[in-house]
Amino acid sequence: MTSSVLSSNVEEGWKNYDDFAAGIDTNRLPGSCDWANRTLDIQFDNQQILNLVFDVNRVTWSYQGESGHDVYEEVKTSENHYFFDLQLAHKPNESLTFVLNQKSGRVLAVRSVILAEGQIEEGSRLVQTFLVGSILGMTPANIVPAPTRELIGYRTLNVYSPNHYYEHFYVNSKRYAWQNLRGEQFGQGDMDYATCYKFEEDMYVFTFREKVIPVCSVFFFDYKIGRCTGKFLGLSRDNQPMVTRAGALIYKMSYNCYPVGVEPM
Numbered sequence: 001m002t003s004s005v006l007s008s009n010v011e012e013g014w015k016n017y018d019d020f021a022a023g024i025d026t027n028r029l030p031g032s033c034d035w036a037n038r039t040l041d042i043q044f045d046n047q048q049i050l051n052l053v054f055d056v057n058r059v060t061w062s063y064q065g066e067s068g069h070d071v072y073e074e075v076k077t078s079e080n081h082y083f084f085d086l087q088l089a090h091k092p093n094e095s096l097t098f099v100l101n102q103k104s105g106r107v108l109a110v111r112s113v114i115l116a117e118g119q120i121e122e123g124s125r126l127v128q129t130f131l132v133g134s135i136l137g138m139t140p141a142n143i144v145p146a147p148t149r150e151l152i153g154y155r156t157l158n159v160y161s162p163n164h165y166y167e168h169f170y171v172n173s174k175r176y177a178w179q180n181l182r183g184e185q186f187g188q189g190d191m192d193y194a195t196c197y198k199f200e201e202d203m204y205v206f207t208f209r210e211k212v213i214p215v216c217s218v219f220f221f222d223y224k225i226g227r228c229t230g231k232f233l234g235l236s237r238d239n240q241p242m243v244t245r246a247g248a249l250i251y252k253m254s255y256n257c258y259p260v261g262v263e264p265m
Helices: none
Strands: 039-044 049-054 058-063 066-076 081-087 094-101 106-114 126-135 154-161 164-170 175-182 189-200 203-209 215-222 227-235 241-255
Touching (some): 081 215, 106 203, 126 189, 215 241
Antiparallel strands (some): 049 058, 094 106, 154 164, 154 241, 175 189, 227 241
């Protein structure tokens, strides 16, 4: 074992986050800069407002007494949908990620946090909070983003690159299982903590928090186009916060149908 950032219960042969992350953005949609030199105000259901002023590479933001001028990434995933990720310079163990539909005005944000060493919440060093909101000044349309069970029972394949094939099985409302079919983690797998929100029809925001490796994810699944766009936040083998872009071609392979009277949590 070359690093202490992995769980003490780790099996022999497990990789660190940075041992397999390189290239996991190969099949990712390209970045965009449609929001450069524009302002965006988002009002969340808690009535708090996130103010954002974008330039080409950085965004000036303020929210609940906090503010910053940080590097951000924008990806246009379809005509009206965008994926944003902010790396918070004053809190390198945190990041803010959100998805929006500029036509409907709907927004879903996820704040991801790496807990201090020795802190564990629900089996992981990663915690995530979810905020549902809308673009200020718009009357939001379509469904309100909300937790969903729609993926439970599906077995899917995510192809991030020629060297990153991962199978997912959505087990219940709190967990999903994965295994690596091709790549540095070949043959490895686990059942980790997960959260899934429905954003629109065939569109989901899916996150997970691993137990063994201190890493979490935020992904926007768009099954209409068969692509996902996302990021990982975790600790490198040197115990440093690390953000990695990721994206994949996604395929629904099968569905597990439960008999009447039997259903997962």
